Amino acid sequence: MLEFIRERAQGWMAWVIVILICIPFALFGINSYFGTDPNAPVIIVDDKEIGLIDFQRAYQNDLATLRNRFGNQFDQNLLDQARLKQLTVDRLVQAELVSQLAAKDGLRIGEAQLATVLRAQQNFREGAVFSPSRYQNWLQSQGYTASGFEELYKGVLLSQQLRSGIEVSRFSTNRDRAQLKRLIAQTRDFSLLKITAAMLGDGTKPDEVALAKYYSEHQAQFRTQERLRLDYLVLSSKALAAGVVATEEALLELYEVQKLDYVVPEQRSARHLLIALKSNADDKTVAQALQRINDFRAQIQVGASFSKLAAEHSDDPGSSKQGGDLGSFSKGVMDPAFEKAAFALELGGLSEPVRSAFGFHLIQLDAIEAEHGKSFADVRDELLARYRSDEAEKILYEQVERLATLAFENPDSLEVAAEELELKLNKSDWIARNGVAGDALLGDRKLLTAAFSDDVLEAKNNSEILELADGRYVVLRVSEHVAPKVRELDEVHGEILALLKSKDASSRLAARGQQALQSLKTGTSSESLAKRLAAKWRPYESLTRHDLSLDPEILQRIFRMSKPVNGALVFDGLTSNKGDFILIALSQVSEQSVDSEGAKNQQAALESLLGKGGRAEYEAYLQSLRNAAEIVVHQSRL
Numbered sequence: 001m002l003e004f005i006r007e008r009a010q011g012w013m014a015w016v017i018v019i020l021i022c023i024p025f026a027l028f029g030i031n032s033y034f035g036t037d038p039n040a041p042v043i044i045v046d047d048k049e050i051g052l053i054d055f056q057r058a059y060q061n062d063l064a065t066l067r068n069r070f071g072n073q074f075d076q077n078l079l080d081q082a083r084l085k086q087l088t089v090d091r092l093v094q095a096e097l098v099s100q101l102a103a104k105d106g107l108r109i110g111e112a113q114l115a116t117v118l119r120a121q122q123n124f125r126e127g128a129v130f131s132p133s134r135y136q137n138w139l140q141s142q143g144y145t146a147s148g149f150e151e152l153y154k155g156v157l158l159s160q161q162l163r164s165g166i167e168v169s170r171f172s173t174n175r176d177r178a179q180l181k182r183l184i185a186q187t188r189d190f191s192l193l194k195i196t197a198a199m200l201g202d203g204t205k206p207d208e209v210a211l212a213k214y215y216s217e218h219q220a221q222f223r224t225q226e227r228l229r230l231d232y233l234v235l236s237s238k239a240l241a242a243g244v245v246a247t248e249e250a251l252l253e254l255y256e257v258q259k260l261d262y263v264v265p266e267q268r269s270a271r272h273l274l275i276a277l278k279s280n281a282d283d284k285t286v287a288q289a290l291q292r293i294n295d296f297r298a299q300i301q302v303g304a305s306f307s308k309l310a311a312e313h314s315d316d317p318g319s320s321k322q323g324g325d326l327g328s329f330s331k332g333v334m335d336p337a338f339e340k341a342a343f344a345l346e347l348g349g350l351s352e353p354v355r356s357a358f359g360f361h362l363i364q365l366d367a368i369e370a371e372h373g374k375s376f377a378d379v380r381d382e383l384l385a386r387y388r389s390d391e392a393e394k395i396l397y398e399q400v401e402r403l404a405t406l407a408f409e410n411p412d413s414l415e416v417a418a419e420e421l422e423l424k425l426n427k428s429d430w431i432a433r434n435g436v437a438g439d440a441l442l443g444d445r446k447l448l449t450a451a452f453s454d455d456v457l458e459a460k461n462n463s464e465i466l467e468l469a470d471g472r473y474v475v476l477r478v479s480e481h482v483a484p485k486v487r488e489l490d491e492v493h494g495e496i497l498a499l500l501k502s503k504d505a506s507s508r509l510a511a512r513g514q515q516a517l518q519s520l521k522t523g524t525s526s527e528s529l530a531k532r533l534a535a536k537w538r539p540y541e542s543l544t545r546h547d548l549s550l551d552p553e554i555l556q557r558i559f560r561m562s563k564p565v566n567g568a569l570v571f572d573g574l575t576s577n578k579g580d581f582i583l584i585a586l587s588q589v590s591e592q593s594v595d596s597e598g599a600k601n602q603q604a605a606l607e608s609l610l611g612k613g614g615r616a617e618y619e620a621y622l623q624s625l626r627n628a629a630e631i632v633v634h635q636s637r638l
Contacts, residue, residue, distance in 0.1 A: 043093060043632070043634075045096040046630055052637055055092065055637075062084060062088050067445055089638070097622070097625040097629060098158055099155050100629075101162070102162075107162075108154075109154040109157045117153075118153070163618050182591055184544075184545070185544070185591060186589060187589075187591075188543055188589050189539075189542065190539075190558055192537065194583075195582075203508055211493065211497060214499075223486050227430045227431060228430070228431055228452075229481075231478075232428065232474055232476035234423070235400055235472065236396070238392070240392035241389055251380060251387060262378075263371060263374065265371050269325075269365075271322075271323060271325045273314045274314050274361050294353060296313065297352075297353065306362075310324030316358075325366075337355060342365065347365055348365060350362065351364075403423075404465045407465070408462070410462070411461040414476075431448075431451070441474070446468060450466055450476065457478055509579070513575065520569075520585070542590070564588060572586070
């Protein structure tokens with residue numbers, strides 16, 4: 001076919017072919033031949049579209065949140081990704097609904113409010129101070145522009161503001177609160193009887209057919225773990241720093257550069273009297289100003305108070321109220337002419353008139369605090385550690401780049417890179433997909449994801465350079481791999497037998513428990529039932545609904561039971577988390593008067609219940625917004 005076209009693609013035939021090819025491009029666009037729109041809408045809330053890029057960024061942020069929360073215990077392979085994606089969709093829809101509501105009702109987050117919140121975030125601080133560089137670095141690492149992130153964060157703050165407003169506005173009547181208090185303070189008397197599997201005796205032994213059937217239907221349950229061994233190289237500034245040699249000259253140079261970290265320079269405290277003068281003042285004005293300043297100097301020399309004259313006549317509004325006091329300052333802070341005169345004075349001395357950019361000054365020196373701090377000898381060890389760390393960082397980035405190149409150029413081995421960079425070729429023991437618990441390296445989720453990736457595991461290539469959370473850089477390859485397989489029936493025969501026996505015992509126990517419960521409800525006395533089961537009722541008196549002496553699941557069931565009438569027992573039962581069947585005989589419900597400590601607990605429980613009510617109202621409000629909006633989610637693009 002192609003040969004036919006090539007031979008005839010000349011003259012008018014060539015034009016026909018060109019036109020036929022151009023038609024689909026004109027109708028559908030060239031992009032349809034190269035893939036879908038990289039930012040196609042994934043979610044549409046009314047008329048607002050949320051594109052694929054924004055969705056993927058939000059989804060990755062949710063993944064990162066889970067990794068940070070669970071650390072080395074987080075296994076992305078076990079994650080229900082469809083569920084997490086749906087939660088991300090719900091979060092984005094909620095944010096957009098709140099944003100639209102805010103725009104409609106005129107709600108907004110001011111720039112000052114946003115700045116206050118951002119400056120308080122620990123991620124963006126160095127010590128106790130907001131760091132613009134850390135903020136910008138974080139934005140770049142997350143793929144945000146400053147304006148884009150700040151608009152997004154305003155949406156988060158709006159959502160919090162709306163939620164707080166609804167939850168805090170939740171109120172209750174005195175009758176509601178009184179009723180809740182009575183319920184919280186209520187106590188119940190009851191008895192429990194436990195029916196255990198041991199009380200039932202042995203059941204029917206599962207036959208071989210049943211074992212084989214269970215094995216064939218649940219083979220995934222009997223698969224061995226997938227495992228591998230790794231070869232890996234590690235680079236870290238900490239390891240490199242130990243090999244850095246520092247000369248005394250280099251340390252002294254660093255000391256001079258960092259001197260302000262260790263030495264407080266000389267400080268001087270002074271006060272001044274200023275006669276303001278413009279820089280372009282004429283000679284007559286300058287002469288008049290100089291005459292005034294000399295008159296004040298003469299008065300001070302014969303005993304007049306410098307502070308009083310400065311308060312009455314100084315043209316510096318900032319210091320005149322303090323009698324001209326400027327506080328302490330070091331060199332490099334004041335006007336050069338002023339500074340030269342101030343640092344030339346003796347303690348208590350009065351200067352000649354000093355002309356600065358602001359006018360004429362008289363300066364009186366009140367105090368001198370000599371330079372003080374740590375000497376080079378005092379901080380030499382600290383300087384050495386800092387020097388080594390700084391030099392190691394420079395070496396590290398050079399070696400990381402070289403390691404990446406060597407690992408890429410020799411994809412089937414790490415020995416070349418290890419030899420050239422003089423690195424130890426580490427070998428791991430067997431590792432499963434969930435890694436090695438407690439090992440910061442072999443339990444790191446990023447490392448495990450790379451190790452079990454198709455490129456490393458199946459194609460048997462070296463990994464890319466991995467930057468781990470602790471600052472180490474790693475490149476790895478798989479040296480051995482054992483794929484998961486289903487164990488033979490003979491090997492798991494005992495496990496299946498025990499499992500089927502347990503399931504049978506649980507089934508028989510539940511049946512026996514329900515039978516006993518029905519007997520109690522139809523008139524069998526609790527004493528005769530206990531005698532028949534060879535068991536005993538255990539009594540409990542005056543337990544509250546927050547008592548810690550009983551399993552919460554059992555206590556919760558007891559407080560859901562209806563009140564006894566005319567002294568008749570009320571019966572219920574449940575299978576506990578431990579597998580036993582628990583029979584309940586409720587005998588009495590009482591209202592308890594609480595002491596001061598009980599009142600505190602009662603109030604805390606009451607506030608908790610009211611808080612839950614506020615959260616429920618907020619969720620109901622959001623649901624009303626969802627119901628009123630037209631929401632479209634393109635599931636195929638998630």
